[in-house]
Amino acid sequence: MRYELTDLRLFRAIAEAESLSTGASAVFITASSASYRLKNLEHAMGTALFTRTARGMRLTPAGEVLLTHVRELLAGVDRMHGDVSRFSQGLKGSVRLWANSSSLNGFILPSVSRFLLAHPDVNLDLEERLSGAIAEGVATGEVDVGVLAGEVSDSRVRSVRYAVDELVVVTPIDHPLARHPEIRFGAALEFDFICMSRTSSNYLFLAEVAKRDRQTLNARLHVHSFNAVLHLVETGVGVSLVPLSVARPMAESGRVAALRILEPWAARELHLVTSVDAALPSFTAAFVDFLLTDPRVVATRQAAPPGA
Incomplete structure (x- = not known):
């Protein structure tokens, strides 16, 4: 053989x-x-x-x-x-990560830049996926690490609490909805939406919520980044549904309004998952530890729950 x-x-x-x-x-x-x-x-x-x-x-x-x-x-x-390799050249290897839209854009990408600068011989393969597919990908070995929204019941993966976030409606600062600090989501569906790409987890979740509420989602246009979404909202093209972690800098500077959503699904508890069957390579374990101990991420776990 x-x-x-x-x-x-x-x-x-x-x-x-x-x-x-x-x-x-x-x-x-x-x-x-x-x-x-x-x-x-x-x-x-x-x-x-x-x-x-x-x-x-x-x-x-x-x-x-x-x-x-x-x-x-x-x-x-x-x-x-x-x-x-860590005995001679430091950490070296490649890590595959799947994450949902909220965690990827709100927390992971800022952490990744610092990790890569600290570990030049570690490569990362990042993909945005729906939360429902991420645990399965980790369980089958298709990916090394996953970050997703919600609890995980799959016994084949190990799950730890990663971060706490929430989805908010962002509007232009002079928009009729901007007078309200929090709203029912149905009120936002009366207006044009700026959406992420049709295959993004953010858009698919938005479409699902609208369908569940038996309301029509008017997706005026689709773009490929949250930065583009927020810029178009700021200029008055429409409103959008984005993670608070992504919207916070522009909301705090007064460029857009971020409205909390009263429905419980808006709260987003994010979990990091790895396989229970295999020990992580040292470079993957270092990456996981880096994500979990990022001060910005730790602060969300220590803060009050969204809407409290």
């Missing part, structure tokens, strides 16, 4: 992409070389690992089992390199 770590990394990449060419690109080899290596791995295992279909590569039952072991094995290799 002869195969290399490169074969296992390739196998994982193909399984996650469901494509041989995309998987090959992810590990920086040609498609022809990837095909040869995959055939060699299947020969070594004595069974087919993929079913080739018109839609791409699908794992066979044997492939599903192998993927579980490969993820654990490669995570162990990463931990080994991370733990040894």
Whole structure:
């Protein structure tokens, strides 16, 4: 049974992409070389690992089992390199993080810049995902660390309280709603909304709330950053739903009004999740500790709950 770590990394990449060419690109080899290596791995295992279909590569039952072991094995290799490298060159490695919109824009990105400056040999792969998908991604090993809104009941992940935030309605300072420090969300839905992109967790949550309240959401336009959202609100184009952690600087400087929402769903308790099955590499553990001990984040956990 002869195969290399490169074969296992390739196998994982193909399984996650469901494509041989995309998987090959992810590990920086040609498609022809990837095909040869995959055939060699299947020969070594004595069974087919993929079913080739018109839609791409699908794992066979044997492939599903192998993927579980490969993820654990490669995570162990990463931990080994991370733990040894800190004796000679400091922390070195790559961390994959999924986070929902509120945590990513309100807390994580400011922390990330300081962490990267302190640890130049650690790379981060950050993606915005819906809270419902984040715990599953951590549990299956698709991602190392997740930050999401709400409680986590999945026994396959370890969850710790990360930060406390809330969603607010932001309006121009001369807007009719700006006279009220807090409102029912339905009142805001009478006005045009500036929204994040259609695939963002923020917009999908906003659309879900409007649908649940049986009201129409008039999304006047979609943009790709909260900075753009707040600028357009400031100029009077519409109102928006954003995390208070994102809106606070402009609200405190009087450029927009931030209105608290009376509904309980506006309160956002954020949790950080990691897998219970595998110890974190030293560089990932350092990153997690950095996020949890950021003074700005710690302050939210010590403050009164939103709306108190």
